[in-house]
Amino acid sequence: MTGRPPLIGIYPGTFDPITLGHSDIIQRATKVVDHLVVAVANNAGKGPLFSPEERVALIQEDLEALDINGATVEVRAFDTLLMHFAQEVGARVILRGLRAVSDFEYEFQMACMNTRMNPEIETVFLTASERQQFISSRFVKEIGSLGGDIRSFVSSRVAERLQARFDAQGDGGRSHAGGTAS
Template sequence: MAKRRIGVYPGTFDPITNGHMDIIQRASRLVDHLIVGVARNAGKGPLFSTDERVAMVREDVTALNNAGASIEVRAFDTLLMHFAVEVNATVIIRGLRAVSDFEYEFQMAGMNARLNPKIETMFLMASEKSQFISSRFVKEIGRLGGDIRGFVSGRVADHLAERFALEAGNGDASKQIQTLKQ
């Protein structure tokens, strides 16, 4: 009986972008079961709570027409390698957008290998259409009223619009939400 290949794709996903979804879909073809690990990581000052981020990732993953692995979404607040051991993962999947990502990811993969050499790290290059997308840029563009629909799903764009309207705290929040949703 072949051993089941379990992969973990970790991230903050604040919010999940089309670039993340591209990696999830491609990674799901490489393992039998993919766990999207949503890091609590309060130190990054996320816009959305962990529960909100998990819900958004689940919504987008559910919408995938996935012919690959089963996909599960879970929050975690431990060391990544502890989480990987907890879920019996044999591989960590990381996305690379540009050469600038590589040095940080390379160092992290090296540290993870020292912590647990039984778990491999696999890098997937971002597809051409999503290599420039980052959650940070999506939030900045959305906060300033720009069109983010090409970078995130409609569901995530709606969540962002509602959050930015609440942040603005003005009585005209419904107008701002409608502008961002267009």
């Protein structure tokens, strides 16, 4: 033990819903930091399917199945600037997942802006695992809402919650999250 304070990191996102790609980044991030805050952005402008509280609960449920490498993980919603939230929780690292080269330009610009606001907080990019590179929450919602099989992209609990949400919205027979993609 070196006596250094625990390294706190933040993995921010909307997580609407959490995907297996997000879970992969969470699990791998716990190899880098001692304490990880999964920060659920309250971004109404993106028209989320789930409320921030529902997204926090879904992530907490999915965490039960992860090996978090001896780190501690907490899930919190936030509705401030990320850098303000990072200061509030004492984070020194922001972790971001990259699926493809196309993600890099946007993420790089964001990292530069964040560094400009607080040069004490570093951004670390984790590339998506090969099996998760193409997964996005947006595609999962679209496939699920049209009756496609999303079970290889999200946990079974998330698939069930998505199906229930689509059914409640009146998508009826078109939404079969456990069905087969056509």
